[in-house]
Amino acid sequence: MVPKGAEHKETKWAKHAFTSDEMEPTKNPLNSKEVFTSKARLRQAYRNAGAVEIGDAYERGYDPAKERAMEEKKMVKRLVDQVRERLNG
Numbered sequence: 001m002v003p004k005g006a007e008h009k010e011t012k013w014a015k016h017a018f019t020s021d022e023m024e025p026t027k028n029p030l031n032s033k034e035v036f037t038s039k040a041r042l043r044q045a046y047r048n049a050g051a052v053e054i055g056d057a058y059e060r061g062y063d064p065a066k067e068r069a070m071e072e073k074k075m076v077k078r079l080v081d082q083v084r085e086r087l088n089g
Contacts, residue, residue: 021039028034028042030049036042046053054062 022037023039023042025035025037026042028036028045030046030051034045036045043053
């Protein structure tokens with residue numbers, strides 16, 4: 001604990017050691033009625049709408065075709081699991 005009004009030496013760097021979630025009020029480009037001041041909530045709204053935030057993903061090797069193929073494999077696996085469950089259930 002640090003006495004009120006006193007600043008401990010570790011707290012000087014700690015104030016700047018994290019990235020804030022707050023941002024200027026920003027309209028959701030997918031739904032102009034929504035305005036966000038939280039980066040996390042805006043990103044969650046993107047995910048809920050099925051959108052993908054690109055950013056620097058292409059630089060890190062993002063390949064939409066690979067992503068689609070992975071999603072299709074997951075979908076097929078879920079369907080096969082559902083059929084097996086119904087047949088065995």
